[in-house]
Amino acid sequence: MIPDELTKGQFDTVYNVLSLAIAAQLFTAIFLLAAQPRVLQRYRQALVISAIVCGIAAYHYFRIFDSFKKAFVSDAPGGESVYKQAIGESFNEGYRYVDWLLTVPLLLMELVVVLALARKLQASLLWRLIPASALMIALGYPGEISGDTTTRLIWGTLSTIPFLYILYVLFVELTRSLDRQSPTVRMTVSRMRILLFASWGVYPISYLLPVIGGDGPVAWVSKQGAYSVADILAKCLYGLLIYRIARLKSFSDEKSFAKDEGKEDLVEAKP
Amino acid sequence: MIPDELTKGQFDTVYNVLSLAIAAQLFTAIFLLAAQPRVLQRYRQALVISAIVCGIAAYHYFRIFDSFKKAFVSDAPGGESVYKQAIGESFNEGYRYVDWLLTVPLLLMELVVVLALARKLQASLLWRLIPASALMIALGYPGEISGDTTTRLIWGTLSTIPFLYILYVLFVELTRSLDRQSPTVRMTVSRMRILLFASWGVYPISYLLPVIGGDGPVAWVSKQGAYSVADILAKCLYGLLIYRIARLKSFSDEKSFAKDEGKEDLVEAKP
Numbered sequence: 453m454i455p456d457e458l459t460k461g462q463f464d465t466v467y468n469v470l471s472l473a474i475a476a477q478l479f480t481a482i483f484l485l486a487a488q489p490r491v492l493q494r495y496r497q498a499l500v501i502s503a504i505v506c507g508i509a510a511y512h513y514f515r516i517f518d519s520f521k522k523a524f525v526s527d528a529p530g531g532e533s534v535y536k537q538a539i540g541e542s543f544n545e546g547y548r549y550v551d552w553l554l555t556v557p558l559l560l561m562e563l564v565v566v567l568a569l570a571r572k573l574q575a576s577l578l579w580r581l582i583p584a585s586a587l588m589i590a591l592g593y594p595g596e597i598s599g600d601t602t603t604r605l606i607w608g609t610l611s612t613i614p615f616l617y618i619l620y621v622l623f624v625e626l627t628r629s630l631d632r633q634s635p636t637v638r639m640t641v642s643r644m645r646i647l648l649f650a651s652w653g654v655y656p657i658s659y660l661l662p663v664i665g666g667d668g669p670v671a672w673v674s675k676q677g678a679y680s681v682a683d684i685l686a687k688c689l690y691g692l693l694i695y696r697i698a699r700l701k702s703f704s705d706e707k708s709f710a711k712d713e714g715k716e717d718l719v720e721a722k723p
Numbered sequence: 724m725i726p727d728e729l730t731k732g733q734f735d736t737v738y739n740v741l742s743l744a745i746a747a748q749l750f751t752a753i754f755l756l757a758a759q760p761r762v763l764q765r766y767r768q769a770l771v772i773s774a775i776v777c778g779i780a781a782y783h784y785f786r787i788f789d790s791f792k793k794a795f796v797s798d799a800p801g802g803e804s805v806y807k808q809a810i811g812e813s814f815n816e817g818y819r820y821v822d823w824l825l826t827v828p829l830l831l832m833e834l835v836v837v838l839a840l841a842r843k844l845q846a847s848l849l850w851r852l853i854p855a856s857a858l859m860i861a862l863g864y865p866g867e868i869s870g871d872t873t874t875r876l877i878w879g880t881l882s883t884i885p886f887l888y889i890l891y892v893l894f895v896e897l898t899r900s901l902d903r904q905s906p907t908v909r910m911t912v913s914r915m916r917i918l919l920f921a922s923w924g925v926y927p928i929s930y931l932l933p934v935i936g937g938d939g940p941v942a943w944v945s946k947q948g949a950y951s952v953a954d955i956l957a958k959c960l961y962g963l964l965i966y967r968i969a970r971l972k973s974f975s976d977e978k979s980f981a982k983d984e985g986k987e988d989l990v991e992a993k994p
C-alpha cells in the first residue's frame with residue numbers, strides 16, 4: 453500500500469531513482485538507434501526492437517515520475533519536512549503493468565530475433581513466448597491492485613504458471629537451438645537468460661512484500677528502488693547485450709566488416 | 724546547505740549558468756552525432772558514446788534548471804526583490820550524482836574505446852576503470868546529502884580511494900599502452916587526462932566547501948557555477964578532444980580518407 457507520509461530523504465530517494473531510470477532508458481534507446489550502422493543490416497531489426505523497448509519504458513517512467521511528484525507534497529519552505537499524500541492525487545502503480553505488458557513480450561522477441569535462427573524455429577519460439585509473457589503480466593495485475601491477501605496469492609500463483617513455461621522454453625528448448633552459434637554468443641545468451649531470471653525475480657518479491665507483512669514507508673521506498681533497478685537491468689543492460697550479440701555475429705559473418713570496424717580480433721569461427 | 728534567500732543577481736547568475744550548460748551539452752551531443760561521417764567507421768562508436776554522455780548531462784541540467792526555478796520564488800513584480808525558498812519545493816542536488824553515476828564511467832569508456840587498443844588490454848582497462856568510477860560516485864553521495872561534517876569527511880575519504888586508483892590506471896598503466904599511437908594522439912591523450920584531473924578536482928573542492936566553513940549564498944552560487952563549468956569542460960571539451968583523436972587516427976589509418984577530407988597535412992606516421 454502507498455504510505456501516508458514520506459520523510460524528505462525517502463521522497464528524494466524515490467525521486468532520484470525514478471529520474472535515473474528515465475535517463476538510463478531514454479539514452480540507451482538513443483544509443484541503440486544511433487549504433488545501427490555498427491552491425492550488419494540483418495541484425496538491425498533486433499537493435500530497433502531493443503531501442504523501442506527502452507523508449508516505451510522511458511515513457512512510462514516519465515509518467516510514474518510525474519505521478520509521484522504530484523502524489524506527495526510538503527508544506528514547508530524548501531520542502532524540509534514530511535511529505536504527505538496530496539489531496540485528489542494518487543500515485544499510479546498501474547503504469548508499471550502497462551509498461552510490462554508491452555515490453556516483456558518485446559524483450560523475448562529481441563532475444564529470438566537477434567539469434568537469426570531458422571525461420572520455423574523462430575516462429576515456433578515466438579508463438580509460445582509472446583502469448584505466455586502477455587498472460588503472465590495480465591494475470592498478475594488483478595492481484596497487484598487488490599488489498600486482499602488471498603486474492604493476491606491466487607492471481608500471483610496463476611501468473612507463475614506462464615512464467616515457469618517461459619523459463620522452460622528459454623532454458624531447455626532454446627538451448628537445443630544454440631549449437632549453431634559461436635562460443636561467445638552462446639555465453640552471452642546464457643548471461644541474458646540469467647539476467648532475465650534475476651531481474652524478473654524482483655517483481656514477484658515486490659509483489660509478495662505486502663503479503664509477508666513488509667509494509668510501511670521503508671518497504672515501499674525499497675520496492676520503488678528495486679523495481680527501478682530491475683527495469684534498468686532488464687531493459688538497458690539487456691539491450692546492450694543484444695547489441696553485443698549483434699556485433700559478434702556481424703564480425704563472424706563478414707570478416708571485411710570486422711576489419712572496417714577495427715575488430716578483426718573479435719572474429720569467431722562458428723561451430 | 725541551500726541558502727534561505729538569494730538576491731536577484733545571484734538568482735539570475737545561477738539561472739544563466741545552468742542554461743549555458745544545457746546549451747553547451749545538448750549541442751555538443753548533436754554535433755558529435757552529426758560528425759560521425761567525418762571519421763572512419765571504426766572510430767564512430769567512441770563518438771556515439773561521447774554524444775550519449777553529453778545528452779545524459781543535458782537531460783540532467785534540464786531537470787536541475789527546472790528544480791532551481793521552482794525552488795526559489797520572488798513576490799515582487801518583475802522579480803525585483805530577494806528570492807526565497809518556495810513552499811514545498813526543494814532544490815535537488817541529487818540529480819548531479821545521478822548524472823555522474825551514468826556519465827563518469829562512460830567518459831572513461833570513450834577514452835579507452837577511441838584508442839582502438841588490443842582486445843585484451845581494452846577489456847582489462849574497462850573492467851577496472853568502470854567499477855572504480857561508479858564506486859567513487861556512489862561513495863560520495865551519502866556525504867553530499869549529509870549536513871554533518873564528520874559524515875562528510877568519512878564518505879569523502881572513502882570516495883577518494885577509487886579516485887586515486889583511477890588516476891593510477893590512467894597515468895601509469897594507460898601510458899604504457901600508448902607506444903603504438905602517433906605523437907599528436909599521445910599529446911591529446913595527455914591533455915585529456917589533465918582535463919579529467921582538473922575538472923574532477925572541482926567536485927571535491929565543492930564537496931569540502933561546507934566543511935571548511937564556506938557557507939551562505941555566495942559560496943553556494945559559486946559552487947553551482949563551478950559545477951556547471953566543470954561539467955561543460957569534462958563533457959563537451961572532453962567529447963571534442965575524443966573527436967580530435969578519432970580524426971587524427973582516421974587520417975593516419977587511410978591517406979585517401981585524409982585527402983577526401985582535405986587534411987593530407989594531418990597524416991602522421993605511427994611509431
